[in-house]
Amino acid sequence: MPNSATAAGSIETTTALLMEELPQLEQHQQALEKDLAAVTERLESVRSALTALQALSTVAIPAPRSEVRADAGEAVQPAVATPEAEPVSEAVPVAAPETETETEAEAAPETETATAQDAPAQRARRATAPGRKSTAKKTAKPAAKPAAKPRQAKKAGTAKKTTAVKAPKARKTAAKESSPAPDNTGGLTDQVAAVLARNGDTPLRARDVAKELGRDDTTGAINTVRSTLDRLVATSRARRAGRGLYQAAPAN
DNA sequence: TCTTCGCCACGTTGCTGTTG
DNA sequence: CAACAGCAACGTGGCGAAGA
Numbered sequence: 001m002p003n004s005a006t007a008a009g010s011i012e013t014t015t016a017l018l019m020e021e022l023p024q025l026e027q028h029q030q031a032l033e034k035d036l037a038a039v040t041e042r043l044e045s046v047r048s049a050l051t052a053l054q055a056l057s058t059v060a061i062p063a064p065r066s067e068v069r070a071d072a073g074e075a076v077q078p079a080v081a082t083p084e085a086e087p088v089s090e091a092v093p094v095a096a097p098e099t100e101t102e103t104e105a106e107a108a109p110e111t112e113t114a115t116a117q118d119a120p121a122q123r124a125r126r127a128t129a130p131g132r133k134s135t136a137k138k139t140a141k142p143a144a145k146p147a148a149k150p151r152q153a154k155k156a157g158t159a160k161k162t163t164a165v166k167a168p169k170a171r172k173t174a175a176k177e178s179s180p181a182p183d184n185t186g187g188l189t190d191q192v193a194a195v196l197a198r199n200g201d202t203p204l205r206a207r208d209v210a211k212e213l214g215r216d217d218t219t220g221a222i223n224t225v226r227s228t229l230d231r232l233v234a235t236s237r238a239r240r241a242g243r244g245l246y247q248a249a250p251a252n
Numbered sequence: 253t254c255t256t257c258g259c260c261a262c263g264t265t266g267c268t269g270t271t272g
Numbered sequence: 273c274a275a276c277a278g279c280a281a282c283g284t285g286g287c288g289a290a291g292a
Contacts, residue, residue: 189256189257205281205282206281206282207281222281222282224257224258224259224260226282226283227257227258227259227284228257228258230283230284
């Protein structure tokens with residue numbers, strides 16, 4: 001059949017073209033994501049600098065003249081220096097894996113430093129977590145619990161649990177094994193993978209990934225990201241760097 | 253019809269603060 | 273100082289929806 005031969009040829013050509021285009025697209029995507037991250041960080045630092053400046057100006061007013069000069073001069077400097085330290089033009093260089101890590105690390109020295117420290121001290125972080133204990137102790141607790149009931153009804157569906165317990169599992173494993181290099185759906189999975197890739201060797205928690213994706217800080221959203229991370233791990237697109245820590249899979 | 257994805261809920265674990 | 277209680281985060285299992 002000449003037709004099938006022609007078809008096979010065109011498929012090959014198209015495949016080659018697409019494969020050629022793929023890395024470029026991936027690079028472009030990463031570049032855009034880096035841009036977004038850089039702009040976001042920049043925005044944050046500008047905001048905080050503005051806040052600091054505004055606070056300073058309010059404080060400086062009642063102060064005596066001679067002191068005002070000294071205070072303003074000294075105090076303003078660091079605040080102004082913050083935005084200057086990371087000019088946009090530098091923060092936005094496209095597709096520079098090394099620069100990118102540095103940029104991120106510098107751009108968020110106060111807020112997200114914990115992310116970088118997560119790997120060695122994931123627990124210390126919890127301890128550092130803002131308003132975790134004494135403040136929000138007995139305040140916020142309920143909310144998610146009540147919704148558990150309808151779920152229980154489902155689970156209480158008895159036979160389902162016992163019988164279906166193994167079926168889905170087997171199905172999942174089979175699926176994973178049968179399709180070693182699956183999904184290129186530009187959905188959450190890819191976004192999560194991109195976040196991991198952006199952070200290179202820095203292990204991230206599901207919460208951090210969710211944050212980077214601009215998702216809600218809710219348990220549900222985080223669990224979703226976690227599930228996605230688990231899938232990435234299962235498909236070798238990511239790896240665990242510890243309990244609750246995920247890292248981009250080493251390029252093999 | 254099957255596979256994948258996203259989401260939800262439950263149980264477990266680890267840490268911190270409080271009390272005896 | 274040790275035990276207890278509370279809270280947040282993590283891990284896992286399961287379900288429904290959507291796409292191939």
